[in-house]
Amino acid sequence: MRKVRHRTDDMLIVRGVNVYPSQVEDVLLKIEGLAPHYQIVVDREHGMDRMEVRIEVAEEIFSDVMADMVAFTGNVSDRLNEVLGLSVKVTLVEPGTVERTAGKARHVIDNRSIE
Amino acid sequence: MTRLSEVIQLSVFIANESGRVSEVSKALGEAGINIRGFSVSDTADYGILRLIVDKPAEAHETLKNAGFTVKESGVICVDLPDQPGGLASVLKIVSEAGVNIEYVYSLIGTYVVLDVAHLERALALLKDRPVRIVTQEEIAAG
Structure with a gap:
């Protein structure tokens, strides 16, 4: 049996693909110097699911050169795409922006209504 | 420690929300820091505010305490x-x-x-x- 990695009740289904928040976390942790507060936001627009990962910008990932920042989000987006098999929008946000409950980040916001 | 001829620049990560640059300048003003020049680069989601000030170390501390992500560079x-x-x-x-x-x-x-x-x-x-x-x-x- 493979090591237990996920709780099935955390699983999201986005465009028919199973997504575990821990997969997103693994990708972010593998990027050097990055143990960020993040949040997955799923929306549905015109019947199509849209997944966004918001990452709080800590000093380790912040650069004064815009090209470096754009390359960083591109890199995260590519890696998430490889791991999840989904295109994901990566958005950088200010520290403290990700919603926290009792000090812990709330990792998933699913705005899709049941149709 | 500043190397000879180097000037310290502070870069601040700014979310694309109204009033954020205003909050940076307000915090610096209240701390008695004089902005000598600045520039903003932006994308659809965020911007980078670059500042040259009279007291970079104090400005860095002030902005950090105000919750901003700040980086110093020469x-x-x-x-x-x-x-x-x-x-x-x-x-x-x-x-x-x-x-x-x-x-x-x-x-x-x-x-x-x-x-x-x-x-x-x-x-x-x-x-x-x-x-x-x-x-x-x-x-x-x-």
């Missing part, structure tokens, strides 16, 4: 001849010295900031050229 500040072609003449000298500029913006008066790929090498290359490099002390003095 840049070169040059005093331009105040005449038509002044900027062109300095940029020509910089280019001929083999210094590659990442970005440039103007400060108060005739000062411009150059961000270069290899700061110490760039300063060494410009050392004997006819450009006047401005020091951190001059920035502080105004």
